[in-house]
Amino acid sequence: GNSVTQMEGPVTLSEEAFLTINCTYTATGYPSLFWYVQYPGEGLQLLLKATKADDKGSNKGFEATYRKETTSFHLEKGSVQVSDSAVYFCALSGVGNQFYFGTGTSLTVIP
Amino acid sequence: EAQVTQNPRYLITVTGKKLTVTCSQNMNHEYMSWYRQDPGLGLRQIYYSMNVEVTDKGDVPEGYKVSRKEKRNFPLILESPSPNQTSLYFCASSLSGPQETQYFGPGTRLLVL
Numbered sequence: 001g002n003s004v005t006q007m008e009g010p011v012t013l014s015e016e017a018f019l020t021i022n023c024t025y026t027a028t029g030y031p032s033l034f035w036y037v038q039y040p041g042e043g044l045q046l047l048l049k050a051t052k053a054d055d056k057g058s059n060k061g062f063e064a065t066y067r068k069e070t071t072s073f074h075l076e077k078g079s080v081q082v083s084d085s086a087v088y089f090c091a092l093s094g095v096g097n098q099f100y101f102g103t104g105t106s107l108t109v110i111p
Numbered sequence: 112e113a114q115v116t117q118n119p120r121y122l123i124t125v126t127g128k129k130l131t132v133t134c135s136q137n138m139n140h141e142y143m144s145w146y147r148q149d150p151g152l153g154l155r156q157i158y159y160s161m162n163v164e165v166t167d168k169g170d171v172p173e174g175y176k177v178s179r180k181e182k183r184n185f186p187l188i189l190e191s192p193s194p195n196q197t198s199l200y201f202c203a204s205s206l207s208g209p210q211e212t213q214y215f216g217p218g219t220r221l222l223v224l
Contacts, residue, residue: 006153032210036213042217043115043201043215043216043217043218044154044201044203044213044215045214045215046212046213049212051210089153089154093208093209093210097142097159097161097167097208097209098156098159098169098170098209099144099156099159099169099209099213100156100170101146101153101154101155102153103151103152103153104153104154
């Protein structure tokens with residue numbers, strides 16, 4: 001079946017630190033992969049996505065590369081800001097029309 | 112403004128009292144979906160709909176019903192709520208399927224006593 005595994009949180013970083021949030025997946029076929037972000041008190045919004053192997057999604061300084069060989073889609077940012085504090089969800093859309101989220105990783109960036 | 116709206120935003124109810132959470136989108140999207148968010152479990156899909164009169168189960172459909180009589184609306188029905196349905200619920204929509212960007216509503220926080 002389909003599933004997404006994210007690194008456990010919470011993660012606390014100082015401003016300007018490097019961020020990596022690990023995400024691996026299990027899926028049949030060739031899924032599309034996503035990172036969604038949830039800011040405090042809000043609904044989710046798409047951060048970035050990749051639809052095929054070796055694609056790199058990027059937005060707001062965040063990047064993730066679709067690695068089929070390692071079934072991974074790790075989220076990275078070179079220099080985090082306080083405004084990046086949020087919960088980050090890795091997700092996949094596979095064969096069929098269901099959608100699967102990981103458990104989420106809470107990030108707090110301190111000045 | 113393009114948006115997904117949910118009502119109510121907060122709801123406290125008692126076990127067994129039927130309730131409906133409404134969801135509406137103004138973007139002419141075909142795909143709509145309901146999720147529940149629980150601590151440590153992330154978001155899990157309850158039901159989704161590919162278009163009017165086309166609905167299907169997600170990962171956790173037990174205890175829920177949905178309908179899609181109009182393209183813009185996708186209500187979530189709990190016919191006999193139980194305490195284990197206490198959760199934060201999100202409705203989402205996308206243009207044609209989950210592979211497209213999903214736009215989320217603000218959430219409905221439900222407490223079942």
